[in-house]
Amino acid sequence: MSPTVPLTQVTFTGLPGIPHVQPGDDLAVLIYASLRRAGLTLETGDIVVITSKLVSKAEGRFVNLNTVQPSARACRVAEIVRKDPRMVELILRESTAISRMRQDVLIVRHRLGFTLANAGIDHSNVGRESDDWVLLLPEDPDRSARHIRQRLAELTGVAPGVVISDSHGRPFRVGTVGVAIGLAGFPAVWDKRGQRDLYGRELRVTVTGLGDELAAAAGLITGQGAEGLPVVLVRGLQVPAGEGCAADLIRPEALDLYADHQETGG
Amino acid sequence: MSPTVPLTQVTFTGLPGIPHVQPGDDLAVLIYASLRRAGLTLETGDIVVITSKLVSKAEGRFVNLNTVQPSARACRVAEIVRKDPRMVELILRESTAISRMRQDVLIVRHRLGFTLANAGIDHSNVGRESDDWVLLLPEDPDRSARHIRQRLAELTGVAPGVVISDSHGRPFRVGTVGVAIGLAGFPAVWDKRGQRDLYGRELRVTVTGLGDELAAAAGLITGQGAEGLPVVLVRGLQVPAGEGCAADLIRPEALDLYADHQETGG
Numbered sequence: 001m002s003p004t005v006p007l008t009q010v011t012f013t014g015l016p017g018i019p020h021v022q023p024g025d026d027l028a029v030l031i032y033a034s035l036r037r038a039g040l041t042l043e044t045g046d047i048v049v050i051t052s053k054l055v056s057k058a059e060g061r062f063v064n065l066n067t068v069q070p071s072a073r074a075c076r077v078a079e080i081v082r083k084d085p086r087m088v089e090l091i092l093r094e095s096t097a098i099s100r101m102r103q104d105v106l107i108v109r110h111r112l113g114f115t116l117a118n119a120g121i122d123h124s125n126v127g128r129e130s131d132d133w134v135l136l137l138p139e140d141p142d143r144s145a146r147h148i149r150q151r152l153a154e155l156t157g158v159a160p161g162v163v164i165s166d167s168h169g170r171p172f173r174v175g176t177v178g179v180a181i182g183l184a185g186f187p188a189v190w191d192k193r194g195q196r197d198l199y200g201r202e203l204r205v206t207v208t209g210l211g212d213e214l215a216a217a218a219g220l221i222t223g224q225g226a227e228g229l230p231v232v233l234v235r236g237l238q239v240p241a242g243e244g245c246a247a248d249l250i251r252p253e254a255l256d257l258y259a260d261h262q263e264t265g266g
Numbered sequence: 267m268s269p270t271v272p273l274t275q276v277t278f279t280g281l282p283g284i285p286h287v288q289p290g291d292d293l294a295v296l297i298y299a300s301l302r303r304a305g306l307t308l309e310t311g312d313i314v315v316i317t318s319k320l321v322s323k324a325e326g327r328f329v330n331l332n333t334v335q336p337s338a339r340a341c342r343v344a345e346i347v348r349k350d351p352r353m354v355e356l357i358l359r360e361s362t363a364i365s366r367m368r369q370d371v372l373i374v375r376h377r378l379g380f381t382l383a384n385a386g387i388d389h390s391n392v393g394r395e396s397d398d399w400v401l402l403l404p405e406d407p408d409r410s411a412r413h414i415r416q417r418l419a420e421l422t423g424v425a426p427g428v429v430i431s432d433s434h435g436r437p438f439r440v441g442t443v444g445v446a447i448g449l450a451g452f453p454a455v456w457d458k459r460g461q462r463d464l465y466g467r468e469l470r471v472t473v474t475g476l477g478d479e480l481a482a483a484a485g486l487i488t489g490q491g492a493e494g495l496p497v498v499l500v501r502g503l504q505v506p507a508g509e510g511c512a513a514d515l516i517r518p519e520a521l522d523l524y525a526d527h528q529e530t531g532g
Contacts, residue, residue: 171524175475209441217483
């Protein structure tokens with residue numbers, strides 16, 4: 001049977017052979033080399049999803065816990081959540097507020113605006129010689145996304161959309177899913193207000209988290225095995241025109257009905 | 267250039283020509299017909315993502331608001347949230363608790379366990395002659411998923427994974443994303459505890475919301491235009507062995523740090 005209709009198809013490809021990244025590495029060069037290895041050429045409309053861990057490593061966001069002096073506040077919180085006080089100190093330094101805490105759980109509002117566990121500080125896959133090293137999120141992931149997009153344009157002649165993804169837990173639901181913490185080259189939020197439904201009725205649920213849906217989709221591939229595929233090429237997706245950033249996906253606190261904080265005193 | 271390495275690739279295809287569905291329609295028959303039109307044959311490992319709206323229509327989950335008598339409690343809530351008291355009555359009937367409410371917003375814990383706006387009751391794309399008709403979620407979407415999986419196996423000889431997806435808003439973040447509210451044929455949650463990272467260190471963030479990542483990914487296609495592509499075929503994804511259901515994605519209330527309810531009195 002051969003198809004009689006054009007198909008709407010989106011393909012997610014894990015880029016092969018991305019090496020272990022070192023501080024200072026140019027990710028665009030590594031992505032370009034991988035594309036060539038895979039026999040792929042960037043096309044207009046392509047989107048590249050990159051795990052935040054890869055970006056953090058290239059940006060040298062490592063911290064050795066032995067260099068961290070926990071404050072009194074960090075020690076108080078560490079006792080509640082039963083975590084290493086040095087790790088808690090780093091989490092608090094990266095955050096503007098504690099959202100929820102309980103034994104083994106410390107959910108904060110990150111200085112970048114995201115609400116997430118442990119301020120996104122990562123202890124696995126850090127790739128340093130000892131367990132004392134941890135990895136912070138990129139300093140400004142939206143800026144990182146814009147930079148990678150521009151570098152890829154210089155190398156390939158095509159400026160792809162770029163998403164920097166992280167895995168976050170959620171209230172109400174089990175398991176982490178990919179979300180966009182950095183984004184460039186297309187709108188992070190797809191606003192369909194005013195569009196009509198199949199029957200001519202105005203659409204109600206009209207703002208979709210496009211950047212997050214892309215990050216979640218790429219998570220299906222980056223999450224395979226031990227994170228050996230940290231870059232995913234997305235091809236075939238029609239996205240609306242415009243420029244956005246991942247900060248657009250952060251709900252303003254005043255409009256967030258779940259934003260009540262638990263503070264610990266300063 | 268031809269590729270020198272095998273690629274990890276996952277393809278999402280919007281199935282063409284799924285017609286407007288009527289109560290009693292056999293969705294598996296419609297999906298099978300669309301696959302044939304597209305020149306596609308189900309393969310082992312394929313997953314079919316179907317919007318909950320399509321399933322609800324096939325199951326006849328329509329309600330005419332003119333048949334709904336709002337209770338005193340519904341009227342009180344309707345005054346706070348400024349919604350049609352008949353709609354509020356339906357939302358409360360579908361729910362076990364109110365999670366948050368405010369003008370224009372009514373977030374509830376659905377009797378199925380999901381925390382979501384308006385109990386998932388839909389007013390757009392209902393396709394009835396008047397605006398008085400609304401559409402409830404499927405009665406038991408996990409059961410629906412198992413049934414569609416079995417019917418597809420009978421028709422095609424291959425039992426695909428099945429996800430029934432809905433679009434939910436989230437705390438902290440802007441925009442809706444696809445989530446799994448029904449699932450059959452594979453694990454909804456991917457538990458990687460005990461696996462090692464690239465450097466031999468045990469993985470920490472080890473439970474991913476596989477069913478939700480699939481629903482979010484499919485949302486990139488079903489969300490195009492006016493929901494003209496309500497069924498998405500996913501091919502190429504390696505999922506772990508086992509059987510799951512979307513209920514596995516619901517965090518038990520005792521483990522949900524955001525599950526505090528606002529009640530209105532009975």
